[in-house]
Amino acid sequence: MSEENKQYTFENEQYRKTYWHTCSHVLAQAVKRLWPSTKLAIGPAIENGFYYDLDSEETFTPEDLSKIEAEMRKICKEKLKLERFELPRTEALALMKDEPYKVELINDLPEDAVISFYQQGDFTDLCAGPHLDSTGRIKGNGIKLTACNSAYWRGDSSRKQLQRIYGIAFPKKEELDAYLEQQAEALKRDHNKLGRELEYFTTVDVIGQGLPILLPKGARVIQQLQRWIEDTEQRRGYLLTKTPLMAKRDLYRISGHWDHYLDGMFILGDPYDETKECFALRPMTCPFQYQVFLNRARSYRDLPMRLGETSTLFRNEDSGEMHGLIRVRQFTISEGHLILRPDQLEDEFRGCFELASYCLETLGLKEDCSFRFSQWDPANPGNKYEGTAEQWEHAQSVMKKILDDLGIDYKVGIDEAAFYGPKLDIQIKNVFGKEDTLITIQIDMLLAEKFGMEYTDVDGTKKTPYIIHRTSMGCYERTLALLIEKYAGALPTWMAPEQVRFLPVTDRAGDYCAEQARKLEDLGFRVEVDYRNEKIGKKIREAQMDKVPYMVVVGDRDMENSTVSPRHRAEGDLGAMSMEDFIALLKDVVDSKAKK
Numbered sequence: 001m002s003e004e005n006k007q008y009t010f011e012n013e014q015y016r017k018t019y020w021h022t023c024s025h026v027l028a029q030a031v032k033r034l035w036p037s038t039k040l041a042i043g044p045a046i047e048n049g050f051y052y053d054l055d056s057e058e059t060f061t062p063e064d065l066s067k068i069e070a071e072m073r074k075i076c077k078e079k080l081k082l083e084r085f086e087l088p089r090t091e092a093l094a095l096m097k098d099e100p101y102k103v104e105l106i107n108d109l110p111e112d113a114v115i116s117f118y119q120q121g122d123f124t125d126l127c128a129g130p131h132l133d134s135t136g137r138i139k140g141n142g143i144k145l146t147a148c149n150s151a152y153w154r155g156d157s158s159r160k161q162l163q164r165i166y167g168i169a170f171p172k173k174e175e176l177d178a179y180l181e182q183q184a185e186a187l188k189r190d191h192n193k194l195g196r197e198l199e200y201f202t203t204v205d206v207i208g209q210g211l212p213i214l215l216p217k218g219a220r221v222i223q224q225l226q227r228w229i230e231d232t233e234q235r236r237g238y239l240l241t242k243t244p245l246m247a248k249r250d251l252y253r254i255s256g257h258w259d260h261y262l263d264g265m266f267i268l269g270d271p272y273d274e275t276k277e278c279f280a281l282r283p284m285t286c287p288f289q290y291q292v293f294l295n296r297a298r299s300y301r302d303l304p305m306r307l308g309e310t311s312t313l314f315r316n317e318d319s320g321e322m323h324g325l326i327r328v329r330q331f332t333i334s335e336g337h338l339i340l341r342p343d344q345l346e347d348e349f350r351g352c353f354e355l356a357s358y359c360l361e362t363l364g365l366k367e368d369c370s371f372r373f374s375q376w377d378p379a380n381p382g383n384k385y386e387g388t389a390e391q392w393e394h395a396q397s398v399m400k401k402i403l404d405d406l407g408i409d410y411k412v413g414i415d416e417a418a419f420y421g422p423k424l425d426i427q428i429k430n431v432f433g434k435e436d437t438l439i440t441i442q443i444d445m446l447l448a449e450k451f452g453m454e455y456t457d458v459d460g461t462k463k464t465p466y467i468i469h470r471t472s473m474g475c476y477e478r479t480l481a482l483l484i485e486k487y488a489g490a491l492p493t494w495m496a497p498e499q500v501r502f503l504p505v506t507d508r509a510g511d512y513c514a515e516q517a518r519k520l521e522d523l524g525f526r527v528e529v530d531y532r533n534e535k536i537g538k539k540i541r542e543a544q545m546d547k548v549p550y551m552v553v554v555g556d557r558d559m560e561n562s563t564v565s566p567r568h569r570a571e572g573d574l575g576a577m578s579m580e581d582f583i584a585l586l587k588d589v590v591d592s593k594a595k596k
Ligand SMILES: [Zn+2]
Pocket: 021, 025, 118, 125, 126, 127, 128, 129
């Protein structure tokens, strides 16, 4: 496809935004035709679709939204031309005299601003554009109004409450249908809903936003993940550390966090009172783990030193940013720092990347990942970054070579580096398509010197090591959220909080179940027996709702034959088998970390 054509495909973001913005005008026009006294506020395109904020006596119902959609389709059929014109301020105010919100917007424009309007048929809106040239370019039956919420004028809760109508539109009806289906599926998988329903986590107002409570099931999953990660790292030569959750401000002064990250930290004490001790909860583990290296004199033989820690961190994020387990203020991460000689950088970086890939692959998340090479901004370093331009160019060129050698297909993110160095961010999209960083690997040629870290080289001279900051799985809470969404709550057996549930049909079967359950528990499997005096149909339904991988209904025949008849939640009945065979089957599924 040529560059010229590409501009007009829907994948082109600018075109898509223009399309949706034009839809928002059509929406407002339709509402004005149906309820002429409605006053218009604003109507932008957003990441997924568009909205218009309206001040109307009518409280819009779902039936009203269908009526508006029908009117919008009519307007598309009318093929109204969108024409742009400009007016001087007084004339602009006169034109909009019946639209108080537009008047306020015009009055707030700077003195020399160009005041432009777009007109389509009987409808004119104050607007900077751009727009499609005709309403006929919009496919009428590709439009869907999806919701109507309240929204304050200018997001200010002291101002009037308006109604916000949301919509989505595509140039083809099939694209709309596919999108709506995908959204419905996403809603079902949303960890913030499903994770609460399945009792993995909850949040409580008196504890605070962004501070989720992991309920026993969620805690169990994270325990499994943590054991696996710690064992995996130790097999790869990592040394496990446990360092404090807080430190005096003096530590963060050396690391640079006090200068670069003060707003992001939880401070215990007055940060500006130098006469008293002041502490801060740690936002990262780096300066703590460096103390492990500094514990005694080091030689080249000690390097690379790979330090790993299951580390709880605190970051004072905006409360508006909080979302379930994805955006939180306290989280636990598989942090680690590799302290190394410059000539070890490439091999060690590769090792970090392979470890991260192995983790993502095992979790089943790898196919949803993309890569970002986050760099500093040479045009505008401000005081955001430590170090000189030469140091940055060097670190980035080394990293580029490594990434290219590894054949990683990455996007470059300017002004997204850490303050001490460039990083490779492994990005993942949640079920709604919102992207977050899951894993990061960073090259740091600066901080070791600040902390006075050095080693004696082969020739007896003192040298400053390089450092790699990395995670192997990233934030446990965020990972749990992504896993719940990926598997729609049906987590693979090896990490599932409950792996097997026995369902005795009669009281007599209860003892038999207890005996079989104990055999499994002794081998480390996570097992429950549903002893309740409920109908078996109800017990089965609940085991399914709880998404337990294996359920074992036990009646007289199994007791007589000393067998079990397990049923896998996706594969169905597995037939009668001896307990030994069932154990072998489970062991195989768990040990291989099968994705079922
Ligand atoms: Zn507009």
